[in-house]
Amino acid sequence: MNVAPLKLKPTVRQSLASAEAPADDLERRRELGQFLTPPDVAGFIWDLLEVIQGKRFPANTRLIDPACGEGVFLHVAHERGGLPAKSLFGADIDETLAPGWRQDPLLRDANVVVANGLLDDPASGIVAAAFNIVAGNPPFSGKGLRDLLRLLEESPEGARHEEQDLFGASCLKEEAAPPREPLSRQERAELDRLVRTLSQYSCWRLETEPEQADEADEDSKGAPTELFSAAALFDKRRPTASDYERASQLIAQWPQNRPLDTSQPEVRDTIRRLASTAIEVMFTERFVRLAKPGGLIAVIVPESIVASDRLALFRTWLLGRMDLLASVSLPQKVFTGVGANAKTSIVFARRLPQDRPSGWYSPGALDSLREEDSPIFLAAPRLDAPGFSIASYLSRVLADARRKRETFWPDPK
Ligand SMILES: C[S@@+](CC[C@H](N)C(=O)[O-])C[C@H]1O[C@@H](n2cnc3c(N)ncnc32)[C@H](O)[C@@H]1O
Structure with a gap:
């Protein structure tokens, strides 16, 4: 040694x-x-x-x-x-x-x-x-994973969906960066791959919002999958762990030969959540x-x-x-x-x-x-x-x- x-x-x-x-x-x-x-x-x-x-x-x-x-x-x-x-x-x-x-x-x-x-x-x-x-x-x-938000800059339809979205309200405050040069096809493909891979990670689904941290201290005595459910009872607009779970399954099943549909609320909310998870x-x-x-x-x-x-x-x-x-x-x-x-x-x-x-x-x-x-x-x-x-x-x-x-x-x- x-x-x-x-x-x-x-x-x-x-x-x-x-x-x-x-x-x-x-x-x-x-x-x-x-x-x-x-x-x-x-x-x-x-x-x-x-x-x-x-x-x-x-x-x-x-x-x-x-x-x-x-x-x-x-x-x-x-x-x-x-x-x-x-x-x-x-x-x-x-x-x-x-x-x-x-x-x-x-x-x-x-x-x-x-x-x-x-x-x-x-x-x-x-x-x-x-x-x-x-x-x-x-x-x-x-800058961590903030570049992922660029995927949201290009889909105006997404904004309409967000209004009705279960996930959306708690995330609406996380705006995408001001518009820049549109993504090249290759940049888009790379970000698409990053979303697909990271959505299969667990950490982003387990982190609590700052205001939920106290509740999470209590919740940490229970199973991780129950993380968001108590909060959801009080605030229907907040995503639950099972919402994120569903979104990650949806993304996992999305055909490899088609870009992710970033007008879908679940996909958009997942992207926002991934982008705001510390690198x-x-x-x-x-x-x-x-x-x-x-x-x-x-x-x-x-x-x-x-x-x-x-x-x-x-x-x-x-x-x-x-x-x-x-x-x-x-x-x-x-x-x-x-x-x-x-x-x-x-x-x-x-x-x-x-x-x-x-x-x-x-x-x-x-x-x-x-x-x-x-x-x-x-x-x-x-x-x-x-x-x-x-x-x-x-x-x-x-x-x-x-x-x-x-x-x-x-x-x-
Ligand atoms: C804290 S430095 C440490 C570098 C090296 N491990 C060391 O200990 O000296 C972090 C490194 O991560 C790189 N980095 C940042 N994001 C990355 C990513 N998504 N994939 C790979 N490297 C990344 C940075 O360029 C930087 O060199």
């Missing part, structure tokens, strides 16, 4: 981000949520994955970062873990990264593509349930989907994913598909150097061999799950500790994890 000391060095691009990068490029990268992970934080994540595993990973371990930026997670897997380029996969939507990948001796031989990381890309081997390790720092903030929530689900049964997940997430009331039901969904192994909270300043101010945590988890049955969660369920006996390794920085630095904090967390490995991640008997 690599025990090199942790030093926080910015990458070339990160130095550019804070120094001489032109303002429009900074703005573009902010829109993409492009806050690159310091290499030594990525190194720490790799080392903790090895501690959890209890040994080095074999060379045929397939690792992916579906929003890979400059590929820092692929680099640490190669440099610290010895994984060969052919085992490393990455996608990023920012095509300006590609020339850098081509000049990089590791990345040019790895499977790195300009693509939307939320979608499968079978040509490059990027498909669900195909990876032993899914590691990364997905985008947060930025980090979509990516958290994507990380889980990419992992093989038994595969490891290590993901840097903003605090909302681990703490927000709105996402309580999504966390229940996650725990039906993965075992939480560790959560390491990061000081805010980890990303301030690259222009982000978010409080983040690193979540380590293992994809379950089989999903828990839907409706598995009940107030007593956690007590009766055998595997819940295993403790979860938690770490948080003490920023007021004398001489605190991120490097010393992460070194200490790693040393602690090594000492306590048998308690937290014992080898199977």
